[in-house]
Amino acid sequence: MTVQVSRRGLLRGVGSGLAGGTLGALGFGGLEPAMAAAVRPFKLAQMRETRNTCPYCSVSCGVILYSLGDRSKNARSAVMHVEGDPDHPVNRGTLCPKGSALLDFIQSETRTKYPLYRAAGAAEFKRVSWDFALDRIARLLKDDRDRNFVAKNGDLTVNRWTTTGFLGASATTNETAWITYKAVRSMGALVFDNQARV
Amino acid sequence: MVRFFKRDAASKGAVRTDADAPARKPRELKPEPERIGIAGSVPFVRLPEPATLFAKRAERLRTLAPDHPLGGYLAFLAQIAEAQAAVQAERPPVSTAPEPAPDLALRTEHGMPPLSRHGLDGVFPEVLAALLARLDLGTAPEPARRALDTLRRAAPEDRLDLAVQVFEGAIPVERVAESVYVAAALQICLAEQAAGLDTKALKPIADGVCPCCGGAPTASLVVGWTPADKARYLACTLCGTQWNHVRIRCTACGSGEGVSYYGLDEVSGDIQVETCTTCHSYIKHLHQHRDPALDPVADDIASYGLDLKIAEDGFRKAGLNLMMVG
Numbered sequence: 396m397t398v399q400v401s402r403r404g405l406l407r408g409v410g411s412g413l414a415g416g417t418l419g420a421l422g423f424g425g426l427e428p429a430m431a432a433a434v435r436p437f438k439l440a441q442m443r444e445t446r447n448t449c450p451y452c453s454v455s456c457g458v459i460l461y462s463l464g465d466r467s468k469n470a471r472s473a474v475m476h477v478e479g480d481p482d483h484p485v486n487r488g489t490l491c492p493k494g495s496a497l498l499d500f501i502q503s504e505t506r507t508k509y510p511l512y513r514a515a516g517a518a519e520f521k522r523v524s525w526d527f528a529l530d531r532i533a534r535l536l537k538d539d540r541d542r543n544f545v546a547k548n549g550d551l552t553v554n555r556w557t558t559t560g561f562l563g564a565s566a567t568t569n570e571t572a573w574i575t576y577k578a579v580r581s582m583g584a585l586v587f588d589n590q591a592r593v
Numbered sequence: 594m595v596r597f598f599k600r601d602a603a604s605k606g607a608v609r610t611d612a613d614a615p616a617r618k619p620r621e622l623k624p625e626p627e628r629i630g631i632a633g634s635v636p637f638v639r640l641p642e643p644a645t646l647f648a649k650r651a652e653r654l655r656t657l658a659p660d661h662p663l664g665g666y667l668a669f670l671a672q673i674a675e676a677q678a679a680v681q682a683e684r685p686p687v688s689t690a691p692e693p694a695p696d697l698a699l700r701t702e703h704g705m706p707p708l709s710r711h712g713l714d715g716v717f718p719e720v721l722a723a724l725l726a727r728l729d730l731g732t733a734p735e736p737a738r739r740a741l742d743t744l745r746r747a748a749p750e751d752r753l754d755l756a757v758q759v760f761e762g763a764i765p766v767e768r769v770a771e772s773v774y775v776a777a778a779l780q781i782c783l784a785e786q787a788a789g790l791d792t793k794a795l796k797p798i799a800d801g802v803c804p805c806c807g808g809a810p811t812a813s814l815v816v817g818w819t820p821a822d823k824a825r826y827l828a829c830t831l832c833g834t835q836w837n838h839v840r841i842r843c844t845a846c847g848s849g850e851g852v853s854y855y856g857l858d859e860v861s862g863d864i865q866v867e868t869c870t871t872c873h874s875y876i877k878h879l880h881q882h883r884d885p886a887l888d889p890v891a892d893d894i895a896s897y898g899l900d901l902k903i904a905e906d907g908f909r910k911a912g913l914n915l916m917m918v919g
Contacts, residue, residue: 416769416917416918416919417769417770417772417773417916417917417918417919418663418666418917418919420736420740420769420770421666421669421733421734421736421737421740421770421773422733422734422735422736422737423663423665423666423669423734423737426662426663426664426665426666429662429663430662430663430897430898430901431898431901432662433662433860433898434857434860434898434899434901434902437857437859437860437902439855439856439857439899439902439903439906440855440856440857440858441853441854441855442853442854442855442856442865443852443853443854444840444841444852444854445841446841459840459841478823479823480840481635481821481822481823481824481825481840482824482825482839482840484633484634487632487633487635488822488823
């Protein structure tokens with residue numbers, strides 16, 4: 396029998412333990428139990444590396460988020476480090492000072508994680524559902540557009556709405572950006588900018 | 594700061610400016626990202642430097658051996674690496690390519706690695722003979738010395754036959770011990786041949802396959818040298834070439850899903866295993882940018898405890914370390 400190793404380098408035919416491996420064949424087999432004993436008390440710590448895009452500007456640098464814990468089990472996972480993605484053609488592992496501080500952005504206590512609503516006259520923000528928030532935004536947009544939409548400038552049809560502005564996100568995909576553009580422009584909104592220029 | 598804005602003649606004097614250089618038109622200017630330390634792309638391969646490869650490995654093994662559970666074996670491998678370095682030092686400088694240039698070009702054209710086992714016929718016998726003559730394993734265990742004697746008595750054709758099997762990764766299980774010495778000689782030959790290749794002509798072959806000799810990777814390294822800081826390279830077990838492989842992507846199956854890193858902080862935080870739940874394989878992941886002394890062969894063996902731990906979770910090793918099979 397031979398230890399077949401394919402061109403991909405996966406050991407076949409013999410289990411991963413391979414008691415009859417090089418150590419045993421050369422007479423060092425006695426060392427293996429010592430090695431096993433040395434690591435037995437310890438538990439493997441799992442870490443994940445996840446690719447993402449920096450949300451700050453249109454350069455859209457690639458970042459790697461380092462997180463501890465296994466997402467599939469009960470353990471709580473937490474991002475513990477952020478750095479530039481060395482394989483990303485845009486930034487080759489580098490980040491600007493804002494990007495380098497992304498970890499604080501993720502862990503910030505004041506980070507907005509869900510819609511908050513402060514009713515007129517109320518002193519505090521209160522957590523609301525996405526349905527509530529989107530309904531309310533739609534209502535306000537519609538009211539403002541109905542009041543201020545300019546269909547004609549003299550005889551010329553212009554169909555413009557200049558009293559509400561829209562700010563697009565910088566780390567969106569082409570598809571998201573396309574839909575954003577279509578949604579905003581189809582309402583006649585002219586005040587339209589992107590986070591990338593901020 | 595003011596200096597940057599005063600480009601007129603008034604600022605001439607102690608400070609040397611670019612004004613001394615001949616004037617260049619804007620269209621002649623080219624971006625020079627190297628000036629800030631990064632390049633548009635990382636080099637695909639880093640060819641081995643045979644002159645230092647084995648000497649540094651020997652040094653690393655000697656550093657690791659004391660107080661290590663596998664200390665005896667690490668010291669044994671240090672002897673082999675020292676012999677490799679000595680044999681390598683006596684090799685004449687290579688003046689010609691290992692095989693005719695049209696052959697190499699033809700292989701590259703068809704997606705095959707340029708170095709093949711046919712290039713071994715000429716050099717391997719004399720390199721192995723030199724290595725066997727130099728190895729002095731006085732204190733090594735009896736099976737190790739016996740395997741060395743067996744190999745010393747073996748016929749040249751038999752030695753070459755074993756070399757071809759090791760080269761192809763099909764190590765005969767009854768000759769695992771002899772294979773270590775044969776692999777050591779192969780590493781000398783192939784590092785020498787790989788060092789003579791033209792990096793521009795090399796192309797990726799497949800995931801986890803060396804673009805120079807088709808060998809398997811020993812370990813994955815996150816390197817720290819300048820044009821490729823923190824990029825990941827795989828180190829070939831045969832020729833020692835390092836080639837770029839995108840990070841967070843399995844080295845055996847190419848999947849980016851389910852890649853995790855496991856480590857034992859109590860033992861070494863700079864060495865992890867990269868596991869893939871798609872093909873259930875793992876490879877050692879050495880953070881060389883944190884500790885430049887890490888050597889793929891030496892530290893893969895020194896971190897054998899990690900192999901034992903990760904095998905309990907049912908992962909198989911992707912890649913191959915010819916100095917410790919299994």
